[in-house]
Amino acid sequence: MQMxxxxxxxxxxAGAGLVAAPRLITNANAADPFKAAWIYVGPVGDFGWSYQxxxxxxxxxxxxxxxxxxxxxxxxxxxxxxxRVLRDxxxxxxxxxxxxxxxxxxxxxKVAKQFADVKFEHATGYKRAANLATYNxxxxxxxxxxxxxxxxxxxxxxxxxxxxxxxxxxxxxxxAFIAGMRSVNxxxxxxxxxxxxxxxxxxxxxxxxxxxxxxxxxxAQHTDSPAPLQTAHDRGVKGFGQASDMIKFAPDxxxxxxxxxxxxxxxxxxxxxxxxxWKSGDVWGGLKSGMLHMAPYANMPDDVKAxxxxxEDGIKSGETxxxxxxxxxQDGTVKIADGQMLDDGAIAGMxxxxxxxxxxxxx
Amino acid sequence: xxxxxxxxxxxxxxISASTPLLLxxxxxxxxxxxxxxxLGVEGMMLVGAVIGFAVTLGTGSxxxxxxxxxxxxxxxxLIFALLTLTLLTxxxxxxxxxxxxxxxxxxxxxxxxxxxxxxxxxxxxxxxLSTLPLIGPIVFGQDALVYLSFAALIGVSWFLSKSHAGLVxxxxxxxxxxxxxxxxxxxxxxxxxxxxxGAMCGIAGAYFSLAYTPMxxxxxxxxxxxxALALVVFAAWRPARLLLGAYLFGGITILQLHIQGFGFAIxxxxxxxxxxxxxxxxxxxxxxxxxxxxxxxxxxxGRAFNPAG
Numbered sequence: 001m002q003m004x005x006x007x008x009x010x011x012x013x014a015g016a017g018l019v020a021a022p023r024l025i026t027n028a029n030a031a032d033p034f035k036a037a038w039i040y041v042g043p044v045g046d047f048g049w050s051y052q053x054x055x056x057x058x059x060x061x062x063x064x065x066x067x068x069x070x071x072x073x074x075x076x077x078x079x080x081x082x083x084r085v086l087r088d089x090x091x092x093x094x095x096x097x098x099x100x101x102x103x104x105x106x107x108x109x110k111v112a113k114q115f116a117d118v119k120f121e122h123a124t125g126y127k128r129a130a131n132l133a134t135y136n137x138x139x140x141x142x143x144x145x146x147x148x149x150x151x152x153x154x155x156x157x158x159x160x161x162x163x164x165x166x167x168x169x170x171x172x173x174x175x176a177f178i179a180g181m182r183s184v185n186x187x188x189x190x191x192x193x194x195x196x197x198x199x200x201x202x203x204x205x206x207x208x209x210x211x212x213x214x215x216x217x218x219x220a221q222h223t224d225s226p227a228p229l230q231t232a233h234d235r236g237v238k239g240f241g242q243a244s245d246m247i248k249f250a251p252d253x254x255x256x257x258x259x260x261x262x263x264x265x266x267x268x269x270x271x272x273x274x275x276x277x278w279k280s281g282d283v284w285g286g287l288k289s290g291m292l293h294m295a296p297y298a299n300m301p302d303d304v305k306a307x308x309x310x311x312e313d314g315i316k317s318g319e320t321x322x323x324x325x326x327x328x329x330q331d332g333t334v335k336i337a338d339g340q341m342l343d344d345g346a347i348a349g350m351x352x353x354x355x356x357x358x359x360x361x362x363x
Numbered sequence: 364x365x366x367x368x369x370x371x372x373x374x375x376x377x378i379s380a381s382t383p384l385l386l387x388x389x390x391x392x393x394x395x396x397x398x399x400x401x402l403g404v405e406g407m408m409l410v411g412a413v414i415g416f417a418v419t420l421g422t423g424s425x426x427x428x429x430x431x432x433x434x435x436x437x438x439x440x441l442i443f444a445l446l447t448l449t450l451l452t453x454x455x456x457x458x459x460x461x462x463x464x465x466x467x468x469x470x471x472x473x474x475x476x477x478x479x480x481x482x483x484x485x486x487x488x489x490x491x492l493s494t495l496p497l498i499g500p501i502v503f504g505q506d507a508l509v510y511l512s513f514a515a516l517i518g519v520s521w522f523l524s525k526s527h528a529g530l531v532x533x534x535x536x537x538x539x540x541x542x543x544x545x546x547x548x549x550x551x552x553x554x555x556x557x558x559x560x561g562a563m564c565g566i567a568g569a570y571f572s573l574a575y576t577p578m579x580x581x582x583x584x585x586x587x588x589x590x591a592l593a594l595v596v597f598a599a600w601r602p603a604r605l606l607l608g609a610y611l612f613g614g615i616t617i618l619q620l621h622i623q624g625f626g627f628a629i630x631x632x633x634x635x636x637x638x639x640x641x642x643x644x645x646x647x648x649x650x651x652x653x654x655x656x657x658x659x660x661x662x663x664x665g666r667a668f669n670p671a672g
Contacts, residue, residue: 043470043581045477160624166631193623194631200585201576202380203616209376210620213369225583227576234483249480249578359623362630 033069034274036060037094039085040074041101046199048224048243049260050074053100053123056262063267067274078103086111090118096273098266099123102169108132119273123262124169126348130280135265138286139169140176140347141315142258142294143220144322146240147180148311149255149297150218151188152304153238154181160211161192162204162221162228166361168350170194170222176322177220178356180311191216192359201227208232208239218255229253238299245295256308257295264290284344288316323347328355367497373617374501378509379575381613383408383567383584385512387591388598388605389519390563394440395595396523397556398536398663401443402458404564405588406465411436411565413473416481416572416579425484429508429569436565437558439465444557448550451667466582476579484508484574508570515563520602532556536661539668549668564588590639597646600659604646612642 038057040050057070071094073085082104089097090111096119099108105125112120112132120132128134150159159181163170174192181188191214193207204223208231211219219232219239226249232239233253241247241257265285272278285291294312297305314320325336329352336342353361387404394401414435419428443461446452484506487493492503523529534542535552543549567587572579590612598604619634650656 045470045474045581047478047580051477191624191626193620194635195620196632196635197585199580199582201578201580201583202383202571202585202587205576206376206380206617207620209372210617210624213372213376214621214624225576225580226578230483230576230578244478248478358626360626360628360630362632 033067034064034270035069035071035092035094036096036098036270036273037070037089037092038072038098038100039076039082039089039104040072041078041103042075042199042224044072044074046224047226047246048199050100052243052260053098053262056266059263060266060270064270064274068270076104079107083107083110086120087114090115095119096121096270096278102167119269119278121269126282128280128282133269133280133282135269135283135285137260137262137291138284139258139260139292140172140322141286142292143173143176144180144315144320145294145308145311146220146256146258147177147182147188148184149300149304149308150177150220150240151181151184152307153255153300154185154188154218156215156217157185157187158189158191158214158216159218159220160208160214160216161190162207162211162219162223163192163194164198164223165196166194168348171353171361172347172350173222174357175327175350175352175354178354179322179327182356184307188356190357192357194359195223197223199224201225204228205231209235212237226250241295247295247298252299254295255299256297259293259295261291261293286315287312288318329353330355330357371497371500373621376617377610377614378501378505380616381609382509382512383570383575383587384591384594384612385516385606385609386508386570387564387567387588388594388609389512389515389602390560390567391592391595392598392600392602392605393519393523393532393563394556394560395664396536396600396661397532397553398539398661398666398668399444399447399553399557399560400454400458400665401440401461401557401560402455402592403439403443403461403465404560404592405584405586406462406468407436407439407561407564408465408568408571408584408588409469409582410439410465410472411568412572412583413469413476413568413579414565415569416476417472419573420476420479420481425573428573429566432565432569433562434565436561436563436568438561439565440557440561443561444554447667448553448557451669454665454667462588470581473579473581477581479579481573481577483577506574508566508574511566516602516606523602533661536663539663539666543668543670550670553668564591567591594642594646597643597650599646599650599656600661601650604649608642608646611645612638615641 042050044054076082076085098121100123102124105127108120108122112129122134124136125134178190195203195207205227208219208228212235217237219228221228221242226246229239229250233250238255241254247254297308323342325340326338327336329335411432415428415432418431419425446457447454486504486506489503493499535549539549594608598608615638619637
């Protein structure tokens with residue numbers, strides 16, 4: 001039930017009519033579906049980040065049926081264009097709009113000010129307003145489990161990690177991974193390469209090859225395409241998928257994959273906006289709240305699988321604490337003191353690499 | 364991994380990173396030599412990638428897939444040729460439009476193929492030769508498209524410098540009025556050169572979706588069409604330099620990943636820039652002889668030809 005331009009024109013005409021005949025408003029509202037919109041930074045066909053958000057949109061349609069009308073705009077560049085798209089969507093009568101990339105925060109903030117009666121939601125952001133909420137997933141929880149599996153599975157003790165860009169989101173993923181890995185193999189190492197792109201299948205494959213050539217025997221990635229997994233398959237080693245379950249691309253290679261699962265969150269928030277209980281705030285959900293799923297553990301011995309499941313349960317119950325001291329940075333300085341746990345603010349602003357990570361952050 | 368294995372492995376990575384650039388740039392070189400500037404390389408590559416993938420998946424034959432990709436690239440080029448050569452639209456604007464059209468069209472066709480796996484293009488295996496250390500896998504163990512990229516480059520080089528038809532093509536690119544006055548079919552030559560360029564871009568796209576990263580994903584060429592275009596200019600329209608440029612770019616792309624992996628304290632943003640920087644600097648330096656560049660530049664590049672006027 002996508003909204004088309006024509007519907008937009010119709011609703012404008014209808015709107016003009018309503019001003020003249022206010023009594024009609026309630027009747028029309030009762031019949032009209034509630035409008036919700038999404039903007040994506042990439043194509044829905046990326047089989048990764050934007051694809052998973054679109055699965056969430058479809059879940060809203062499935063759950064609420066005729067009561068909602070959803071719209072999406074894909075491949076929206078971060079910046080001025082996003083502002084225009086958000087304003088268009090708000091003008092078109094959407095009552096809740098999800099902006100699903102970090103770089104949309106400024107446009108979202110600006111447009112939210114202009115449309116006080118429209119609810120805005122910004123994924124992975126931190127700037128909020130009365131009608132602008134933020135939400136994110138604790139992706140690092142999945143990275144920790146991947147690290148535990150890698151620590152058990154790697155013979156060389158070296159994992160190759162393909163990073164995208166040096167931002168806290170990516171850094172916390174690497175630090176969580178090495179924490180998990182060193183919990184089972186204290187000498188484990190994580191060799192990382194940043195490709196300075198979120199999505200470039202060719203370069204992702206090249207990076208995987210370079211890491212394997214340098215002695216890594218397991219591949220993990222924080223980029224969006226299944227190319228690194230395919231490379232791992234070609235070289236006969238194991239790897240982890242990203243954002244969605246990529247087992248189809250490498251049935252005998254993928255150990256597991258952290259799957260972004262926005263579905264329930266989106267359904268819940270659209271429902272809240274419909275019944276008036278919506279409130280601005282920040283949600284940072286993980287394995288426990290179901291926003292992060294792990295793809296079935298595969299291609300590993302039973303004892304490793306059992307350990308992975310135990311770790312997952314531990315994170316859910318709070319027993320396994322990921323950023324728990326003592327943790328040292330690469331240069332040996334203590335970043336988390338013994339017995340201390342990092343708070344959410346410090347995790348969200350992480351700008352240092354933990355001991356065991358090989359590779360440099362730009363200064 | 365010992366030194367020989369590492370070298371072999373790095374060389375193989377370099378070849379796969381360079382091959383699509385070489386294929387597309389060789390095609391565009393011929394197009395430009397005839398005086399046509401087609402900026403639609405990226406769009407034609409993407410359409411070739413999705414058609415090549417779809418046909419290979421549907422028929423199970425990579426050969427059919429590659430042929431279909433070449434035809435799809437040529438079909439895109441035909442649209443461009445109809446607009447610019449017959450209807451005399453502006454080549455730069457039409458080429459840009461072709462890229463944007465190709466990105467959208469390939470995404471539309473490919474919507475149903477997202478997330479579908481495919482067996483990679485088989486590597487050649489010559490008993491005895493492919494298992495030789497070092498040169499075995501590098502020289503005798505590539506897939507068919509790698510050999511095609513070299514064959515095409517050598518063929519094009521010979522065609523342009525040694526054959527009569529190549530001379531006519533260059534004449535058309537250098538002075539369409541003179542070529543027309545002598546009686547050569549300027550428009551016909553340019554059509555053929557544009558179609559050849561499109562077909563090569565289609566094959567370059569198929570290299571992506573069948574060999575480099577065997578899958579379909581939107582915009583999977585990630586701007587390599589533009590690199591191929593730039594290589595043609597910086598190589599001053601000379602096939603040998605095109606080869607150098609493509610392998611230099613591919614080589615440094617791989618090298619910078621290794622530099623990072625070894626943990627040198629160089630910002631990743633800087634090393635990501637290296638392939639572009641080094642390729643441009645080297646090609647500009649070796650092509651700095653202005654007179655020779657002018658001799659090689661197709662004088663009518665990008666200019667419309669109207670036989671009636």
